[in-house]
Amino acid sequence: MSTDSEQQSIRCMVAKVGLDGHDRGAHVIARAFRDAGFEVIYSGLHKAPEDIVQAAVQEDVDVLGISILSGAHDTLVPKIMDGLEEYGAKEDTLVLAGGVIPDEDRATLKDEGVAAVFGPGTSIEETIEFVRENAPKR
Template sequence: MHTTTDRPIRCLIAKVGLDGHDRGAHVIARAFRDAGFEVVYSGLHRSPEEIVRAAIQEDVDVLGISILSGAHDTLVPDVIEGLREAGAFADTLVLVGGIVPPEDERRLKDLGVAEVFGPGTPTDETVAFVREHVRERV
């Protein structure tokens, strides 16, 4: 649970790869802002390296990766590997939003993704998940 009182929960909503559909990313970014989180949006067509760099530069607590292209099984592991190599994974709650088949969801969670949210997930459910699982900053 996030109990740090010196700043709100900081989130990066990221679009990785060639996926150009960002409606869901904008919906969750708005829901997070409405919940009092600080939100940075990556913009479209970012590489895993750009996402990792932005997450570190913005000192985020949460990285939400929005992906609908089907490349989640390649791009998300690259992002997680980059966070690990940079020493930032332990402090970052990684979420994935989009269309992910159940067998791929399990693999992503085994790599360290905290949760996968599919289309139609109520935004208040996602906000509650973040509040419950974000790592405390000391």
């Protein structure tokens, strides 16, 4: 029997895609994930969808959190999802989106394979609990 401390921690990547330079929320969630015991990789700013996909695959992440406030979520997130599918990683990666994403666009992102969309005002605890409950088991 394994104890919680013996279980592999959840590997998360917090990614900033496109020209969006507003990264305070990404830093807050990355720190909260780290404090919750998750392994966290931060992509840095201004990453192309292909760069995020390659990093997520190479780092073998369980969770990919995409932070986007630029309004380009309807273009950039599907490119990330397509890239994960090309690498065979879409089914094994819990993909989350966070930021300023209009309610009317959320269903489309979920149809693309995004598990949840967290907007302004979402509590850190809610996000952490969602990851704990939904991250792929290895």
